[in-house]
Amino acid sequence: xxxxxxxxxxxxxxxxxxxxxxxxxxxxxxxxxxxxxxxxxxxxxxxxxxxxxxxxxxxxxxxxxxxxxxxxxxxxxxxxxxxxxxxxxxxxxxxxxxxxxxxxxxxxxxxxxxxxxxxxxxxxxxxxxxxxxxxxxxxxxxxxxxxxxxxxxxxxxxxxxxxxxxxxxxxxxxxxxxxxxxxxxxxxxxxxxxxxxxxxxxxxxxxxxxxxxxxxxxxxxxxxxxxxxxxxxxxxxxxxxxxxxxxxxxxxxxxxxxxxxxxxxxxxxxxxxxxxxxxxxxxxxxxxxxxxxxxxxxxxxxxxxxxxxxxxxxxxxxxxx
Numbered sequence: 258x259x260x261x262x263x264x265x266x267x268x269x270x271x272x273x274x275x276x277x278x279x280x281x282x283x284x285x286x287x288x289x290x291x292x293x294x295x296x297x298x299x300x301x302x303x304x305x306x307x308x309x310x311x312x313x314x315x316x317x318x319x320x321x322x323x324x325x326x327x328x329x330x331x332x333x334x335x336x337x338x339x340x341x342x343x344x345x346x347x348x349x350x351x352x353x354x355x356x357x358x359x360x361x362x363x364x365x366x367x368x369x370x371x372x373x374x375x376x377x378x379x380x381x382x383x384x385x386x387x388x389x390x391x392x393x394x395x396x397x398x399x400x401x402x403x404x405x406x407x408x409x410x411x412x413x414x415x416x417x418x419x420x421x422x423x424x425x426x427x428x429x430x431x432x433x434x435x436x437x438x439x440x441x442x443x444x445x446x447x448x449x450x451x452x453x454x455x456x457x458x459x460x461x462x463x464x465x466x467x468x469x470x471x472x473x474x475x476x477x478x479x480x481x482x483x484x485x486x487x488x489x490x491x492x493x494x495x496x497x498x499x500x501x502x503x504x505x506x507x508x509x510x511x512x513x514x515x516x517x518x519x520x521x522x523x524x525x526x527x528x529x530x531x532x533x534x535x536x537x538x539x540x541x542x543x544x545x546x547x548x549x550x551x552x553x554x555x556x557x558x559x560x561x562x563x564x565x566x567x568x569x570x571x572x573x574x575x576x577x578x
Contacts, residue, residue, distance in 0.1 A: 261333050261334070261335040261358060261371055262371075263370075263371050263373075263374025263375050264374065266335055266337055266356055266371075266374075266375060267374070267375070269337045270337050270354055270356070273337055273338070273339055273354070274289060274339075274352075277339060277341070277352055289352060289353075290314075290318030290351050290352070290353055291318055291319060291320050291353065291354070291377055291380065292317060292318050292319060292380065292381075293317065293319045293320075293377070293380050293381045293382065293383055293555075293558075294319060294320050294322065294375070294376040294377050294380060294381070294382045294383070295310075295313075295317070295319035295320070295321045295322070295383050295384075295385070295555075296321075296322045296323075296324065296372060296382065296383070296384040296385070296400075296403075296404065297310070297321065297322070297323045297324065297384075297385045297387065298324045298326065298384065298385070298386045298387065298388050298391055298400075299323065299324070299325055299326070299387040299388055300325070300326050300327075300387070300388050301325055301326065301327035301328070301329065301330075301359075303387055303388075304323075304325055306323065306387070306547075308548075309546075309547045309548045309551065310323075310340060310355065311340050311342070312548040312552075313548060313551055313552060313555070314340050314342070314351075314353045315342055315351070316552060316555075317552070317555045318351070318353045319353055320353065320354045320355075320356070320375070320376075320377050321340070321353065321354070321355040321356070322355075322356045322358065322372055322375055322376075323355065323356070323357045323358065324358050324360065324365075324368060324372070325357065325358065325359045325360070326360065326361075326362045326365065326388060327359050327360070327361065328361060328362060330359050330360065330361050331361070332361075333358065333359070333360045333361075333364055333367070333368070334358070334359045334360075335356060335357065335358045335359070335371075336356075336357050337354065337355065337356050337357075338355055338357075339352045339353065339354060339355065340352065340353045340354075340355055341353075356375055358371065362394060362396075363396070365394060365396035365397075365399070365400070366395075366396035366399045369396075369399040369400050369403060372400070372403055373403055376403065381405045381406070381558050382403060382404045382405050382406075383404065383405065383406045383407075383408065383555065383558070384400065384403075384404045384406070384407050384408065385408040385409075385551065386407065386408065386409050386410075387410070389414065392420075392423050401427065401428070401429075401430050404430060405430070405431060405558070406430065406431040406432070406433060406558060407427065407430050407431070407432050407433070408432075408433045408434075408435065408551070408554055409424070409432070409433070409434055409435070410434065410435040410436060411424075411434050411435075411436045411476075411477040412435065412436045412439070412476065412477070412478070412506075413476075413505060414477065415473075415474070416474075417474060417475060417476060417477045417480065417575055418572070418575035418576060420477065421477060421480070421568065421571055421572040421575055422572060424568060425568060425569065425572055431558075431559070431560065431561075432568075433554045433557070433561065433564065434477065434481075434564070434568070435547075435550045435551075435554065436476070436477045436478045436481065437477075437478070437481050437564050437567060437568075438545075438550045438553050438554055439478060439544075439545060439550065440478055440481055440482055440485070441545075441553065442542055443482060443507075443510070443521065444482075444485060446521060446529075446531060446540065447486065447512075447519075447521070450519065450531070450533055455534075456519070456533055456534070459514050459517050459519075460490065462514040462515060462517070463490055463494055463512050463513065463514045464493070464494055464495060464513065464514065465494060465495050465496075465497075465512070465513040466483055466486055466487070466494050466495070466496045466497070466510065466511070466512055466513075467496075467497050467498075467499050467510065467511045467513075468482060468483055468496070468497070468498050468499065468507055468509070468510050469499050469500075469501045469503075469507065469508045469509040469510070469511075469522075470498055470499070470500060470501065470505075470506065470507050470508065471500070471501055471502070471503030471504050471505050471506055471508055472500075472504070472505030472506065473505075475498040475500075475575075475578060476505065476506055476507060477571060478506065478507050479498055479507045480498075480570075480571035480572075480574050480575050480578075481567045481568070481571050482507065482510060483496040483498075483570075483571075483574060484496075484566070484567045484568075484569075484570025484571040484573075484574055485563065485566075485567045485570070486510075486512070487570060488566050488567065488570055494512075496574065497578075498578055507523075508522065508523050509521065509522035509523065517533075517534060518532070518533075519531075519532065519533040519534075520532045520533075523542060524539075527541060527542060527543050527544070528540065528541065528542055529542035
């Protein structure tokens with residue numbers, strides 16, 4: 258079976274730009290934008306990513322390479338197209354390239370050479386894996402040397418400890434987990450509270466953290482949150498996971514200091530309640546979608562020291578819980 262040739266796809270991309278440039282004569286042409294190569298690996302039943310990519314492109318213009326793993330496919334196929342938008346008040350379109358490759362999972366090892374030929378020289382290469390079983394494929398290792406950063410999502414994995422172990426073991430590639438990114442609002446709330454002089458004096462005496470979670474096993478988010486707080490407090494607090502009858506995920510956390518307690522609890526999909534001493538307040542806590550999570554992660558193309566510390570701490574905690 259002949260493979261898709263990257264030279265052929267690059268030629269089609271060039272022809273695509275020529276065609277776009279000859280488009281609407283009333284416009285002022287097309288601006289080509291690219292700041293990275295953004296690879297997305299997904300499964301055939303989970304390809305609803307067009308809206309997310311389109312939303313990301315204005316802020317993170319990329320050459321997007323979408324790899325669809327389809328067990329029903331008998332051969333590798335590919336197509337090219339453009340994502341375009343026109344900024345408000347402008348008559349010039351801004352466009353980004355997208356290459357979509359459909360392949361049987363066992364041909365993924367061959368797709369690595371195709372991707373290599375399609376990456377934009379001298380720009381970062383980021384891969385977003387939407388395929389939970391990608392780590393189980395022997396071909397996964399062929400993709401790692403091509404990328405600078407790997408973005409995964411451990412939300413809902415059945416074996417959090419095993420997943421964290423695999424993340425730690427990935428060699429020479431920066432890793433990110435959207436489960437960690439979902440904690441940004443939690444972390445900001447805790448940090449802002451203890452920046453308040455009224456409560457900052459309570460930090461030294463905090464000795465216990467309890468994270469309430471729903472589901473069969475503690476989620477990676479729970480471990481991440483506990484590890485981050487423990488690191489911020491010098492690694493001296495006792496952390497525990499407490500199961501509650503609720504949907505999977507973290508639902509509350511509590512920090513204890515003798516008679517003082519600070520707690521943060523989700524009330525529904527968009528609100529949380531913060532309690533600290535006599536303070537009781539409601540906060541907006543919307544659930545971020547893939548676009549908002551990726552938008553945040555794509556701003557970090559170097560080391561994220563807070564996450565790397567939380568990942569190591571979360572792995573240690575998962576081994577003892």
